[in-house]
Amino acid sequence: MSPSKFIISLDVNNLCETAMAFYNLPESEFRFLNRKEIDKFDLMITHSNVGYILEIDLFYPPELHSKHNSFPMAPQHESIMYDMFSPLSRENL
Numbered sequence: 884m885s886p887s888k889f890i891i892s893l894d895v896n897n898l899c900e901t902a903m904a905f906y907n908l909p910e911s912e913f914r915f916l917n918r919k920e921i922d923k924f925d926l927m928i929t930h931s932n933v934g935y936i937l938e939i940d941l942f943y944p945p946e947l948h949s950k951h952n953s954f955p956m957a958p959q960h961e962s963i964m965y966d967m968f969s970p971l972s973r974e975n976l
Contacts, residue, residue: 890953901969910934
């Protein structure tokens with residue numbers, strides 16, 4: 884018997900405060916990165932005192948629009964680890 888797979892849509896509250904609590908978001912001294920900094924940029928560095936806001940150009944072929952209507956345009960493939968859950972989520976597991 885194959886494992887069950889589900890897609891779930893969550894209406895989650897308090898995302899802004901959660902992001903501010905767990906991630907270093909930019910708050911002052913805003914500036915654009917120069918070419919050298921962009922080439923060295925690594926989004927995978929998670930424990931840093933520097934935060935980023937990214938603006939990207941993404942080509943999404945028109946023939947995929949209706950096919951992917953119910954899905955986010957650029958999802959992140961990531962395994963959620965236990966320590967990433969909020970205390971309430973851990974309690975509800």
